[in-house]
Amino acid sequence: MLPPAVRALARNVPTVAPVPNKxxxxVTGxxxxxxxxxVVSTHVSPSNPHHSFSAFLHAQGRVLHDIFLYSQPSATGxxxxxxxxxxxxxxxVxxxxxxxxxxxxxxxVKLRDVSSEYDVxxxxxxxxxxxxxxxxxxKSVRSGVFxxxxxxxxxxxxxSEPGVLRDRRAVGLGERLLVNKGDRPRAASTHDIGSESDYILHRILRGVPExxxxxxxxHSFPMESNMDLMGGLDFRKGCYVGQELTVRTYHTGMVRKRIFPVMLHQHPRRESDTELQIHDVILSPHLDIRTHLQPATDGTPRPRPRGTGKLLTSEKGVGLALLRMEHVDAVMKGDAQLEIESSDGEHKTNYGVTPWRPSWWPVTEPESELY
Known part of the structure; x- marks a missing residue:
């Protein structure tokens, strides 16, 4: 279930749209x-070929590329x-x-660039x-990994159907299609044709970074980027690049940040607003998001919260942001507000940032400390 302020943004009819920048x-042989x-972060079975979502990590366990693997036998089988x-x-990189x-x-094995042969x-x-x-x-563990x-x-x-991948990173994402270059998918005859922006908005509303x-x-750690929630990590397979730190975090670490979907709106909110009103705006990625604590009921000053968040992709007044989970919990309890400042070189504009937790995520216990 989406927050009321963003429900009108969702396309609720069958839609097919191109995926940009792919x-x-x-890989044959x-x-x-x-x-x-x-070399990838999930299990690839020689005896049971199928599609999957995965990643390449570097030796220190950070993500180099999030990827999809399509099982695609050669013409000779x-x-x-x-x-x-x-x-x-x-x-x-x-x-x-x-x-x-x-x-x-x-x-x-043989490697060949086939970007000129297919569209996604x-x-x-x-x-x-x-x-x-x-x-x-x-399945969950004490570190906060799911x-x-x-x-x-x-x-x-x-x-495992050739060229048709079920996108299970989140509930409701649909399918991913490999189509011959310049062609439209077969689904175009029964679906509305959307744009690249429609696809970006579709995954933002479901909290899916890409x-x-x-x-x-x-720079990004896989669990902070929701790779575990999206099914892109295998914590039990044999050795692969970046495995050591990933598995150590799983067993003995603690996930303190995640990527959340957020709404961008007027800041501060007017007291007369009964519902949050999002701004139809696209902001530059990687702007800092600051956390402001609400005053304590007894007037006691509170120390400054630790760290800042980062805005990532945004579209039509919603976006994805890397946030400390304790800050998100404080916002949801009414104890804090998030703010972002955007500048065009001459003018600065502040926006409020309100996260929400996707309904398909597992339920977690809130963090207790904010500072």
């Missing part, structure tokens, strides 16, 4: 699955995969193809999604 790499299993990734260049080529060594589309809102979109079950629990005996939750703006390469 590159594609084909008799050892394609074994090769990928050694040999094992193969297509990696979908954000193809925007980031300074000091290795391009994905040269990075993978360094890992090949003697593995019997997203489709959502159809009745057929209800056939596979099952109720979420979770894992979706899928039916081990059933088919892959992400599907790509280099939201999951900053070389």
């Amino acid at each position: 590159g594609l790499i084909a 008799s050892q394609a699955a074994e090769f990928l299993n050694g 040999k094992p193969g995969y297509i990696i979908e990734y954000d193809n925007r260049t980031v300074e000091d 290795p391009s994905i193809l040269p990075m993978l080529q360094r890992y090949v060594l003697r593995a019997k 589309w997203a489709a959502w809102g159809s009745e057929k999604e209800k056939l596979w979109e099952t109720e979420r079950h979770w 894992e979706p629990v899928w039916d081990a005996e059933g088919p892959s939750p992400w599907g 790509g280099v703006t939201d999951i900053i390469p070389g």
Whole structure:
């Protein structure tokens, strides 16, 4: 369930829309699955090929690329995969193809850029999604990490139909489609045609970060980026790049930040406003979000809250933001407000930032300390 202020933004009819900024790499050969299993953050089974959501991490456990893996056998039936990734260049972050080529060594695999052969589309809102979109079950640990629990005996939750991936990162995301370059997907005959912005708004409303703006390469920790909630981490598979720190956080660490969907609105709010009114605005990414504590009932001053948040992607007055969970809990209890300052070079404008917790997330106990 979405907050009342943003419900009108959701597209509630079957929609298909192009997904922007995507590159594609084909990985083929008799050892394609074994090769990928050694470098991505989820299990890739040689005996049961299927699609999945995953990530490449660097040795210190931070995310380099969030990716989708499409099981895509070659024309001769040999094992193969297509990696979908954000193809925007980031300074000091290795391009994905040269990075993978360094890992090949003697593995019997071939790597090829196929970005010129396919487009990526997203489709959502159809009745057929209800056939596979099952109720979420979770496994949790004291560190605050959550894992979706899928039916081990059933088919892959992400599907295996060539070119059609069930996007299980969040409830209601729909499907991801690989389509021949320049073509429209078959679903275009039964769905409304949306824009790239419609897709971005669709995933924001479900609290799903994606790509280099939201999951900053070389800086973002996987759990803080909700990779665990979205099913992009396997804490029990064998060794892979970045595994050590990820598993250590799972067992002995503590997740204190997460990416939340947020509303951007007037700050401070007028007392006459009975409901929050969002501003139809798109702000520059990575602006600081400050936390302001409400005065104590007895007038006692409170110390300044620890740290700031970061605005990530925004669209039509909603966005995604990396926030300390204790700050979010304080806002939801009415003990704090969040604020962001935007400048066009001449004028500065302050906006209020109000997060909400996606309804598909597991229930957690609130943090007790704010400062």
